[in-house]
Amino acid sequence: xxxxVRSFLKSSFGDAIIREDDFRGQQSLYITxxxxxxxxxxxxxxxxxxxxYLSDITSLxxxxxxEEKNGRFEVIYNLYSLSHRYRFFLxxxxxxxxxxxxxxxxxxxxxxxxxxxVYDMMGIRFEGHPDLTKILTPDxxxxxxxxxxxxxxxxxxxxxxxxxxxxxxIK
Amino acid sequence: MGxxxxxPDSILLTTVDKMINWGRKWSIWPFGFGLACCAIEMMSTxxxxxxxxxxxxxxTRPSPRQADLMIVAGRVSMxxxxxxxxxxxxxxxxxxxxAMGACASCGGVFNNYALLQGVDRIIPVDIYIPGCPPxxxxxxxxxxxxxxxxxxxxxxxxxxxWGRKAV
Amino acid sequence: xxxxxxxxxxxxxQHPATHGVLRVVLELDGETVVKARPVIGYxxxxxxxxxxxxxxYKALPATDRMDYLAPMSNNLGYCLAVxxxxxxxxxxxxxxxxxCLAELTRVNSHLVWLGTHAIDLGAMSMLLYxxxxxxxxxxxxxxCGGQRMMTSYIRxxxxxxxxxxxxxxxxxxxxxxxxERLHDYEALLTNNEIFIRxxxxxxxxxxxxxxxxxxxxxxxxxxxxxxxxxxANPYSGYENFDFxxxxxxxxxxxxxxxxxxxxxxxxxxxxxxxxxxxxEGPYRAHVPGVVLPPKEDVLYKMESLIFHFMIITxxxxxxxxxxxxxxxxxxxxxxxxxSSDGSNKPHRVRxxxxxxxxxxxxxxxxxxxxxxxxxCAIGSVDIVLGEVDR
Numbered sequence: 001x002x003x004x005v006r007s008f009l010k011s012s013f014g015d016a017i018i019r020e021d022d023f024r025g026q027q028s029l030y031i032t033x034x035x036x037x038x039x040x041x042x043x044x045x046x047x048x049x050x051x052x053y054l055s056d057i058t059s060l061x062x063x064x065x066x067e068e069k070n071g072r073f074e075v076i077y078n079l080y081s082l083s084h085r086y087r088f089f090l091x092x093x094x095x096x097x098x099x100x101x102x103x104x105x106x107x108x109x110x111x112x113x114x115x116x117x118v119y120d121m122m123g124i125r126f127e128g129h130p131d132l133t134k135i136l137t138p139d140x141x142x143x144x145x146x147x148x149x150x151x152x153x154x155x156x157x158x159x160x161x162x163x164x165x166x167x168x169x170i171k
Numbered sequence: 172m173g174x175x176x177x178x179p180d181s182i183l184l185t186t187v188d189k190m191i192n193w194g195r196k197w198s199i200w201p202f203g204f205g206l207a208c209c210a211i212e213m214m215s216t217x218x219x220x221x222x223x224x225x226x227x228x229x230x231t232r233p234s235p236r237q238a239d240l241m242i243v244a245g246r247v248s249m250x251x252x253x254x255x256x257x258x259x260x261x262x263x264x265x266x267x268x269x270a271m272g273a274c275a276s277c278g279g280v281f282n283n284y285a286l287l288q289g290v291d292r293i294i295p296v297d298i299y300i301p302g303c304p305p306x307x308x309x310x311x312x313x314x315x316x317x318x319x320x321x322x323x324x325x326x327x328x329x330x331x332x333w334g335r336k337a338v
Numbered sequence: 339x340x341x342x343x344x345x346x347x348x349x350x351x352q353h354p355a356t357h358g359v360l361r362v363v364l365e366l367d368g369e370t371v372v373k374a375r376p377v378i379g380y381x382x383x384x385x386x387x388x389x390x391x392x393x394x395y396k397a398l399p400a401t402d403r404m405d406y407l408a409p410m411s412n413n414l415g416y417c418l419a420v421x422x423x424x425x426x427x428x429x430x431x432x433x434x435x436x437x438c439l440a441e442l443t444r445v446n447s448h449l450v451w452l453g454t455h456a457i458d459l460g461a462m463s464m465l466l467y468x469x470x471x472x473x474x475x476x477x478x479x480x481x482c483g484g485q486r487m488m489t490s491y492i493r494x495x496x497x498x499x500x501x502x503x504x505x506x507x508x509x510x511x512x513x514x515x516x517x518e519r520l521h522d523y524e525a526l527l528t529n530n531e532i533f534i535r536x537x538x539x540x541x542x543x544x545x546x547x548x549x550x551x552x553x554x555x556x557x558x559x560x561x562x563x564x565x566x567x568x569x570a571n572p573y574s575g576y577e578n579f580d581f582x583x584x585x586x587x588x589x590x591x592x593x594x595x596x597x598x599x600x601x602x603x604x605x606x607x608x609x610x611x612x613x614x615x616x617x618e619g620p621y622r623a624h625v626p627g628v629v630l631p632p633k634e635d636v637l638y639k640m641e642s643l644i645f646h647f648m649i650i651t652x653x654x655x656x657x658x659x660x661x662x663x664x665x666x667x668x669x670x671x672x673x674x675x676x677s678s679d680g681s682n683k684p685h686r687v688r689x690x691x692x693x694x695x696x697x698x699x700x701x702x703x704x705x706x707x708x709x710x711x712x713x714c715a716i717g718s719v720d721i722v723l724g725e726v727d728r
Contacts, residue, residue: 055552058686065685076675082565087662108550108551109547110552113695117694121386135378136378136379136382145387146387146686
């Protein structure tokens with residue numbers, strides 16, 4: 001099944017695959033952001049591979065790590081085939097300032113809310129999304145919480161030595 | 172009852188207080204504000220194994236305008252905080268608040284940007300019940316202590332003392 | 339000529355029939371729902387960000403509090419993901435014990451679902467029956483882990499303590515009692531005229547749409563798609579057990595009700611098989627430097643004490659990479675995507691929440707139907723707000 005996916009992608013979009021990875025038996029393919037929507041449309045039409053189930057859309061932030069040279073943000077599409085019981089990942093690397101990638105909400109209805117959550121928590125914009133607004137965080141919160149430069153913002157708990165002072169917020 | 176504001180300060184009530192307190196403490200109507208995991212333990216306490224109806228708290232009203240006791244069960248996030256404040260203000264006097272669980276008392280396990288560190292930042296709390304989640308017996312112990320507190324009160328009290336200085 | 343206007347009704351975050359703090363903004367034309375828009379985020383706790391700042395062991399109790407009706411399932415998913423990342427092999431006894439606890443958790447969650455769904459539709463005594471059965475399962479949790487709900491009993495590399503001595507007696511009692519009481523529940527609800535008229539043909543979704551909306555769990559199986567993670571990609575010893583997967587036909591709320599009752603029966607069947615054939619062995623894997631040594635060794639041997647100290651204070655170094663592990667939780671496909679950057683704290687823990695993705699299909703289920711069907715649909719989707727908002 002791994003071979004079929006790889007050969008299908010190479011035959012239709014030969015130069016789109018930047019890197020391949022196989023960690024603990026899970027196949028991931030790094031592709032360029034522009035080829036994402038065409039690849040997914042082709043996958044939905046291909047009935048032999050039968051990859052119709054979008055499990056998840058996640059995002060990572062590589063700020064401060066040496067991986068950042070390939071692109072600060074990474075968006076991961078978790079695709080599953082129900083009949084072959086096979087799972088593989090399509091990964092896209094995006095630059096740090098103004099990250100944008102095309103939306104898949106016209107192909108899968110599940111992508112609507114998943115992309116809204118990625119936008120809310122990580123700040124990655126999706127072109128063509130019908131309603132890209134905040135979904136989890138309150139409206140007053142500015143910034144994107146899951147980025148590495150957003151602090152956890154925890155408060156010093158009150159012990160006996162600081163019980164008379166108001167609690168200080170540590171960023 | 173409406174008469175409380177019109178009784179002048181120079182009148183003391185003793186037996187009337189005892190009778191009204193007895194009536195109030197054995198028929199508290201909880202407004203179960205179940206938010207998260209503690210709500211499930213609160214539902215277990217109201218169910219048949221640990222029965223709360225024997226203490227008179229059988230009728231749980233979903234509407235704040237018909238309830239006496241607000242049990243904040245669960246973690247209060249920043250988006251939910253204005254809703255909690257509005258619901259507290261919708262309850263008629265006399266009213267009591269129990270902060271059930273660690274997250275409602277002091278922020279609990281989660282010390283981060285998204286949670287209110289204790290619901291007593293926005294509303295005054297009478298009884299704090301620790302635990303994550305507290306056992307049904309702990310909740311019943313808290314409710315019995317609340318009954319003692321009601322017993323010591325008077326009809327003429329104004330219910331706006333703050334449990335901790337708000338920041 | 340008066341124009342047709344619609345009313346905008348807010349089914350607020352505090353409502354007796356939404357299971358937790360869910361807000362649904364409805365546009366009504368009389369009693370018919372024209373548009374429905376769920377608003378979530380009232381329980382957002384930032385669990386994923388909290389887990390990034392803690393060691394792998396210390397991030398485990400945060401997973402309990404996400405889907406608080408099925409706490410051991412979340413623990414299991416996280417531990418399986420970390421074990422896959424570190425390439426740790428657990429003993430057979432641990433696999434069987436974990437499968438048994440996961441199935442008891444499924445019974446637990448489906449009982450709460452049954453109680454709350456029935457009370458939404460008017461049958462109040464079901465809630466009291468369901469919580470009475472649940473007390474037996476919470477007894478087992480307390481005997482294992484010390485706490486009624488958030489036990490954190492399933493740890494990385496094994497279990498927290500040895501299984502209690504009367505574990506098989508308690509589980510056998512649960513199996514017999516719940517099996518017998520399921521007949522009572524069926525007698526109360528299955529052929530009840532009111533229940534049938536409120537759930538048959540309500541909240542229907544077809545199989546192609548269910549796949550397009552990425553539904554999972556009983557919502558997907560109710561529409562006819564036979565897909566279960568325990569059979570598709572088995573984990574934790576599920577390939578040794580003999581059980582069926584119930585599948586519905588029409589995709590409406592009544593089919594999902596029958597499906598979940600049947601799932602309870604199959605879970606009891608698996609629990610019985612585990613008790614009949616549980617192998618002997620240690621309750622933790624022996625991987626020095628990664629898995630905590632048993633407490634008896636820590637008190638008497640020097641190396642175990644040193645390893646215990648190092649693991650608790652500094653954690654263990656994890657190889658660079660990312661894994662995804664999906665399990666079949668009572669709500670659907672619960673997945674953990676853990677990405678590590680080579681240090682002792684996780685770089686990113688992503689939880690694939692089944693309730694969040696199932697809830698996104700709510701507008702599709704209720705638009706065009708009456709207002710009372712909204713309550714039935716929310717109950718039938720079986721959401722837990724702790725998992726939707728995390």
